[in-house]
Amino acid sequence: VQLVESGGGLVQAGGSLRLSCTASGFNVDDYAVGWFRRDPGQSPKAVSCLSARNSSIYYDDSVKGRFTISKDITKHVVYLQMNNLSPEDTAVYYCGAPFTPHCGTYWPGYYWGQGTQVTVSS
Numbered sequence: 826v827q828l829v830e831s832g833g834g835l836v837q838a839g840g841s842l843r844l845s846c847t848a849s850g851f852n853v854d855d856y857a858v859g860w861f862r863r864d865p866g867q868s869p870k871a872v873s874c875l876s877a878r879n880s881s882i883y884y885d886d887s888v889k890g891r892f893t894i895s896k897d898i899t900k901h902v903v904y905l906q907m908n909n910l911s912p913e914d915t916a917v918y919y920c921g922a923p924f925t926p927h928c929g930t931y932w933p934g935y936y937w938g939q940g941t942q943v944t945v946s947s
Contacts, residue, residue: 826850826936828920833941836910844905844941846920853896854878858903859928860894862916863940872918873905874928883928887913910945917942 832844846858859874873894874883882894893906903920920938923929 826922828922828936828938830918830920830938830941833918833943835944835946838911838945838947840910840945841906841908842910842943844907844918844920844943846903846905846938848901848903848920848922851922851924852898853901853903854898856922856924857926857928858896858920858922859883860903860905861919861921863919864916868930869919869921869932869935871928875903876928877926881927907943910943912945912947915943915945 827849829847832842836842855877857874857876860872861869862872863869872885872888873892875894875896891909896903917940919940921935923935
């Protein structure tokens with residue numbers, strides 16, 4: 826199992842980025858896959874999660890209306906479209922897969938990518 830993120834970078838406030846998480850070793854439609862922030866010294870925080878078979882979608886309140894999660898099963902990729910970015914969105918974003926139908930908070934059960942840095946300047 827491998828998760829590889831891409832698409833981070835430096836953008837001005839109000840700008841957009843699209844993060845990609847390319848998965849190998851499993852079908853992204855069979856399990857939940859989500860995007861998370863892992864701030865130093867803190868537990869991961871779910872930004873958005875797409876449940877298996879698109880059965881449900883979760884967004885943190887801070888990103889509702891600005892971020893959109895989606896997936897391309899044929900390409901084994903899960904995307905996070907980030908619009909109207911603000912400096913508060915600055916973080917390393919990780920793709921995570923718990924190998925359950927829905928994202929949860931049992932962090933030892935997750936597979937993680939290496940992370941991609943998103944920096945939003947004011």
